[in-house]
Amino acid sequence: MRKIRRAGKYFYRILSVVFWAGLVFTAGYGWYYAEHQIPEHFSVSEGEETSFSLDLPLYTTLLSESEEVILKGDSGIPQEEIRIRPDQEFSLYARKGGNFRLGLKLFGTIPFKEISVDVEDACYAVPCGMPVGIYLKSRGVMVIGTGKVTDENGSEAEPAYGILQSGDYIEAINGKPLSDKEALITNLNRMGESEALLRVRRAGKELELSVDTVKTEDGSRKLGAWVRDDTQGIGTMTYLKPDGSFGALGHGISDGDTGRVVEIENGALYETEILGIEKGSAGNPGVMAGVIYYGPGSRLGSVAQNTDCGIFGTAGQAFCDGVKQQAVEVGHRQDVKRGKAWIRSYVSGEACDYEIEIQRVDYSPTRENKSLVFQVTDERLLRLTGGIVQGMSGSPILQNGKLVGAVTHVFVQDSTRGYGIFVEDMLKK
Template identity: 30%
Template sequence: MTGVGSGSRRRGEIGVLLCLLLLGLFLSPGWRTFAAFPRHLRVFEGEVEEVLFGLPLRLHVLVDRPGVKVNGAMAGQSLGAIDGRQGFRLAAAQAGSYRLRFSLLGLLPVRELVLEVIPGLEVVPGGQSIGILLRPSGVLVLGHRPLETPGGRRVVPGRDAGIVPGDLIVGMNGRPVACEQDLLSRVDEAADQGTPVRIEVTRDGRTLVLLVDPGYDRNTGRHSLGLQLRDGAAGVGTLSFYHPTSRIFTALGHVVTESGAGRPADTSQGRIVEATVARIRQGRRGHPGEKVGELRPEAGTILGSIDRNTPFGIVGKLERMPAGHAAPFPSMPLALAHQVHPGRASMLTVLDGRTVETFEVEIVRVDARQRQPSPKGITLRVTDRRLLERSGGIVQGMSGSPIVQGGR
């Protein structure tokens, strides 16, 4: 009985010891490095990427087709052995997909890596403020909004003149209407002269001209047509970068949504236009600040067309660059996700007028666990005193401002 009990205790002690050894292994820096070893890696043609394995193992490497260099040496399909503690350098001269298998003694599989090699890509950083128009022109009538006259009567001038929800207001007094603010300002000007206005609308493919007598709304202190309107302007954002040859651009950094609906907006007729930052409204607790921008939607200020509306921003093609404000950086390589790291960086954006300025920021966190593209993969902290004093930090309208780190 004593021998059996002693043997059971010994086996229990050995089991505890093995558990502690395994726990120590899993908590070791080498194991954490091994656990973070990528299963998919994207690199540019000709660039060298250093990869850490983390464990003290002699690994054999097999690649499914020639073209990959490991530690500067290129062979056939067998690339020999590497020291897992020291890591290794990967490079490929030609674009394509390569599958690398790592094993012990060439027999026991340890890891598999898909290396995707893509052509090198250089882009020009932006930082310029742009206006986003979902429609090239016109103001959509969503409904009627009664106004209260100085005498206390509730009237709806637009409805009484025959304007109905769904009409697109495209002109007033013979001139095109670009956006809601344009229409409201001109209604005020005409009403001051005491004359009705001729409103041009499109409805079911037809163009109608309706005569409207604006009313004075004592609640707002201005003249109105009594209409609930929405124009094609989706606001002010920032140009991220563009390709100098194809002129393909990206901007904004997030999807454009329908006002009040939360769903992605239809940008099939979308345009980007010149915009000027008039002032910065600083944020306070619970209320984010914003750039107060002025859009210039006239025909001569169109900068380009929008082709796609994605979770990472809008993509399109430039017709011309914004006038009078070039970004302070020349073209540079685009950074891949794994090339971004915590540390100092620069942000390009506009705080006044059209001048692109460079501000210091710090990347404080990069989501290393992220395996799929995400618009929120990094966390920034503003360190530039000038930016903090003028805006209080990141504000609405800075979305899409390019971040430059390490020449990328």
């Protein structure tokens, strides 16, 4: 009898462990879906009915908190509250512009998540896809790192070590603003004393730092810091709006040494010529090799922002006049579906749309420029480039006649696959 009681207790312990493990798994599973599969906000066009599928894990109730946002479920009857089955589509109609909220409840009772809905006018843009040369001027002189220098007596010193940090921006020296690294060098060599008072921007904060400079054998003074004031490269223009504003790349331009997005004062786009393409392979992303023409007649536009979602600015009139493609409607994030889509690129020398397969759509805000996963399926592009190569970042992604995204990264181990960003996120920047 005692053995039976022990076995019973053991059995209930196992049931308890299984119950709590299941509860933790369910909570974790629910959190994953809330974070990655259900957007925190989405935009819709005023006066248009839009269909959604939230890929929900369980039966869920969707509640509209405003009479201006009308929900429709299976019955087709507008309601302020509808019940949604997993993978079931529903519709939303917004009567007027503004910001509204939707509530999600598990089993109709447990508050799960709130979704913000922006109702706005339909947006149109030209999906471009052409390569451009990019030049960016940093805001301040960027510190890459510190190093040792030899003084006039032959001794080594590293004066900036522990004072300046990689990613700092030197804005002024001894009260004099700096425009570029040449100005920094000139002011250092004009100093009569060894101590340099630097105004430095670090992570958005202004700092006053003092560095004892080193006088070298040739009489010049040095900080013992590697610095840079500009960067350049080749990328792809994603879209051009009717007002001449553009977005490109889909990700920020980062410094090759610090890995951080360059904080810029200004920049420009220039004509570029692609001279060759190195095809991608496993472990070795390919690249478009080209030359940038910096002549005054080759300037295509100005760059005002360099962000995690791309670079943005205004195209010149000559560039706008030369664009022959037609503007299309810009799709919202909920318009992007798994399945067939196209990327537009000039890798062949002319504009072509190449077929891809969108394999995953991720709504997590932490994956801003990696919200889409796709695979190149078009044999023409595979023969030409092996898939996605460096320089194709920014190539527009089209689906169902709408501009929905842009290429951002390539899978290092599989050049046929890549990441993309919702074009909606680019436009909001």
